[in-house]
Amino acid sequence: MASPGRSEQLADEFEDCGGPISVGEASSLSDTVLAFRLGTTTREQLDRCLPRLASELSGLLDTDLGAREAS
Template structure:
């Protein structure tokens, strides 16, 4: 069972201290990031969310997502791992547009993997 915090709608799921996946945090971060607009979001905002979301994605990638049994899940996991590998992460030299796209890619894959995780663990789908 996932740790779900106190967010409305997710609070009735009990938290399991042995499960580091925080459904509420991932939902909150991805909602925020996917709400960013290129013309109005600052690089500072993106720089704030990138490590937080990448960390949550890494936690999700360590969970049992069924990648051994499902080729499509395996492909999503491969793409997600590629995004969070150090050589592929944006740096201070990366243009803001590329940082924006990278952050949205992480948010989109996090959402997909979170859905897979919640289905596999019989949790309410966020």
């Protein structure tokens, strides 16, 4: 899991990446978000990560469900 001090730096790495990501990257982004401290994390930091995380997890779920329906 990313440390709270490193989480902001990691968030910047994901901010501008608009292409598809791997399960490993989604996992890393999840770790980054979970490392944020609610008392000190700014709304801006959350807004950079959470929409992308939600989108990627939704895409992974859609891919998984599509694979299950095709089998």
